[in-house]
Amino acid sequence: MITVYGYSVSGNCHKVRLLLEQLGRAYRWIEVDSSRGETRTPEFLARNPNGKVPVLERDDGRILTESNAMLYWLAEDTPYFVGDAWQRAQTLSWMFFEQYSHEPCVAVARFVCGWTPLDSPRRAELPRLRERGHQALAVMERHLRAHAWFSGADYGIADIALFAYTDVADHGGIALDTYPAIRAWLARVRATPRFVPMPPPPAEAAARIAQSA
Amino acid sequence: MITVYGYSVSGNCHKVRLLLEQLGRAYRWIEVDSSRGETRTPEFLARNPNGKVPVLERDDGRILTESNAMLYWLAEDTPYFVGDAWQRAQTLSWMFFEQYSHEPCVAVARFVCGWTPLDSPRRAELPRLRERGHQALAVMERHLRAHAWFSGADYGIADIALFAYTDVADHGGIALDTYPAIRAWLARVRATPRFVPMPPPPAEAAARIAQSA
Numbered sequence: 048m049i050t051v052y053g054y055s056v057s058g059n060c061h062k063v064r065l066l067l068e069q070l071g072r073a074y075r076w077i078e079v080d081s082s083r084g085e086t087r088t089p090e091f092l093a094r095n096p097n098g099k100v101p102v103l104e105r106d107d108g109r110i111l112t113e114s115n116a117m118l119y120w121l122a123e124d125t126p127y128f129v130g131d132a133w134q135r136a137q138t139l140s141w142m143f144f145e146q147y148s149h150e151p152c153v154a155v156a157r158f159v160c161g162w163t164p165l166d167s168p169r170r171a172e173l174p175r176l177r178e179r180g181h182q183a184l185a186v187m188e189r190h191l192r193a194h195a196w197f198s199g200a201d202y203g204i205a206d207i208a209l210f211a212y213t214d215v216a217d218h219g220g221i222a223l224d225t226y227p228a229i230r231a232w233l234a235r236v237r238a239t240p241r242f243v244p245m246p247p248p249p250a251e252a253a254a255r256i257a258q259s260a
Numbered sequence: 261m262i263t264v265y266g267y268s269v270s271g272n273c274h275k276v277r278l279l280l281e282q283l284g285r286a287y288r289w290i291e292v293d294s295s296r297g298e299t300r301t302p303e304f305l306a307r308n309p310n311g312k313v314p315v316l317e318r319d320d321g322r323i324l325t326e327s328n329a330m331l332y333w334l335a336e337d338t339p340y341f342v343g344d345a346w347q348r349a350q351t352l353s354w355m356f357f358e359q360y361s362h363e364p365c366v367a368v369a370r371f372v373c374g375w376t377p378l379d380s381p382r383r384a385e386l387p388r389l390r391e392r393g394h395q396a397l398a399v400m401e402r403h404l405r406a407h408a409w410f411s412g413a414d415y416g417i418a419d420i421a422l423f424a425y426t427d428v429a430d431h432g433g434i435a436l437d438t439y440p441a442i443r444a445w446l447a448r449v450r451a452t453p454r455f456v457p458m459p460p461p462p463a464e465a466a467a468r469i470a471q472s473a
Contacts, residue, residue, distance in 0.1 A: 096399045096402050096403075097396075097399050099361075111346075111349055112353050112357070113357055114356075115356050116350070116352045119349050119352050120346060120348075123345040123349075132336040135333075137324065139329045139332050140324060140326040142356075143326040143329055143356070143359055144325070144326055146356055146360045147359045147363070151360075185309075189309050190309075
């Protein structure tokens with residue numbers, strides 16, 4: 048049995064849940080609210096010294112960190128990570144793009160809008176985060192004009208990685224109106240077998256998001 | 261034959277050169293100075309719409325972006341990426357850590373010190389970049405107290421990925437004095453067969469780095 052320590056409304060955590068559900072794998076989920084400092088306790092830092100969720104733990108205590116490394120491990124020898132070495136490298140390329148060029152703007156804009164006070168100085172970062180978020184979305188849109196998926200011929204782990212925060216980009220004030228190919232791809236992802244949506248943000252975060260447009 | 265479009269003093273680009281040299285692979289290197297806008301030309305953006313070096317191109321025109329995806333592809337079936345799926349996931353975990361928690365502080369601090377004017381407003385970011393850089397280095401130090409490498413039992417692509425910017429952390433004003441395990445690991449990497457160092461920054465950048473302590 049696999050145990051995942053995760054914050055259910057974090058896209059990085061939801062990626063892992065989505066793949067586990069689609070694989071039909073049994074797992075235990077332990078909720079860790081990173082927004083309330085629960086990833087900074089000595090107990091949590093013993094599992095991941097980098098202080099981030101998700102953390103994947105096996106029954107023998109072995110631990111894996113980094114959401115996209117978990118997708119890689121879970122998808123090995125499944126239809127969610129296929130192709131020759133070149134195709135797999137392309138899939139991983141999109142996953143590195145996600146962590147370097149997409150998540151630090153699209154996810155962070157969402158975090159600032161929903162999980163910081165309305166008068167937080169961090170809100171000054173929002174224009175730049177949104178500008179860079181749109182740059183990442185433009186790269187995705189361009190790819191999706193010619194390809195159905197990010198993981199090769201079929202849906203796979205690069206799609207799962209990129210779906211998580213793209214689907215809630217509007218929470219950070221990043222509208223998808225001008226990206227028809229992305230919106231069609233999001234719909235295709237939602238239609239995959241055993242898809243599960245990420246839960247909505249908690250009420251306090253949802254209220255802040257509504258006031259952060 | 262492989263062609264790499266890269267900026268020789270960029271750690272992300274040097275990663276790819278280092279592995280190609282250690283593998284003894286023939287390659288063509290086309291210098292692209294990202295600090296002078298050469299990654300923003302229409303010709304370059306046609307190769308990588310994300311406007312970043314390195315870019316790897318095969319003779320048939322097929323392209324791969326993202327330095328760590330290149331390491332993965334080049335190292336497949338070589339001693340630089342070994343182990344079972346779990347070990348490979350651990351190696352990739354360090355490579356995702358590098359791109360998310362290390363490069364955006366350690367490499368960006370170096371860029372701000374060497375490649376922005378001495379009166380750039382971006383220099384206000386330095387204290388925070390250095391603080392977060394030290395957090396990433398502390399995670400590495402902790403690992404290296406118990407392990408010789410980041411890629412499993414032997415040197416491999418996670419070491420190459422993390423070496424690139426750690427070895428020049430001082431360019432960004434991030435001193436390694438308090439990380440004895442990291443310094444010993446850097447020395448071990450430099451002693452690997454066919455190791456090649458990254459060239460020093462150009463004179464103008466070196467002068468700014470000297471004035472940015």
